[in-house]
């Protein structure tokens with residue numbers, strides 16, 4: 010059977026490979042299932058599945074959330090996974106955690122294994138160990154916190170040092186709902202993203218603005234790269250520009 014089952018887990022102290030169910034199931038599948046080809050940690054089944062369960066998937070990718078402590082990485086993931094906002098007091102992530110979500114991208118079930126990293130400096134060495142396994146990175150800053158924006162350049166340096174060269178990267182300006190506390194303009198985010206040639210959008214884990222879009226765009230790009238169908242044209246930047254919603258527009 011070519012379908013793999015998605016899992017949920019926590020891996021605060023485990024190593025990238027031992028703590029990664031996608032990695033483990035990919036390896037097993039590559040050895041035991043004749044219809045599967047494994048490339049770069051990605052599982053490619055050779056025939057369509059007969060299952061319609063959302064727990065099963067065709068291809069799997071690892072996505073990492075990075076950025077300063079407090080920018081909203083955990084809230085963004087919870088919003089995407091559970092459709093809810095984690096209100097109340099701020100509980101900083103310790104080490105690293107992950108959640109899985111399967112998306113249907115043009116008829117292909119794409120499993121995203123999303124790693125939620127700790128933004129605090131003291132966990133940086135843990136985060137470094139996970140970069141090389143990531144297929145995509147969502148780099149967040151907080152539009153109400155100037156230093157989180159100023160630190161983006163340092164994050165990009167770190168990404169260039171530790172992540173794969175072809176990693177899919179997207180810059181997200183989170184907390185776009187907080188209009189009264191905003192200190193970073195959308196145009197500033199756009200300018201920085203342009204400078205570094207990365208797609209950009211503002212998000213809000215609180216309102217849900219562009220949250221689904223951020224993950225879907227990344228999933229589409231990864232699926233496009235892995236399928237390599239010349240008849241299929243997909244440009245991440247164009248897709249984002251077309252689909253992105255502005256503050257005060259609507260819930261996503």
Ligand SMILES: Nc1nc2c(ncn2[C@@H]2O[C@H](COP(=O)(O)OP(=O)(O)OP(=O)(O)O)[C@@H](O)[C@H]2O)c(=O)[nH]1
Nearest residue numbers: 078079080081082083084099101102128184214215
């Ligand atoms: N207004 C607003 N607040 C948000 C949003 N996202 C997160 N927050 C708040 O920001 C604080 C930090 O959110 P987290 O998601 O825990 O931040 P984090 O990036 O995971 O932080 P670390 O785990 O320390 O790296 C919490 O108090 C959240 O309620 C958002 O979109 N809008």
Ligand SMILES: [Mg+2]
Nearest residue numbers: 082083101102
């Ligand atoms: Mg967190």
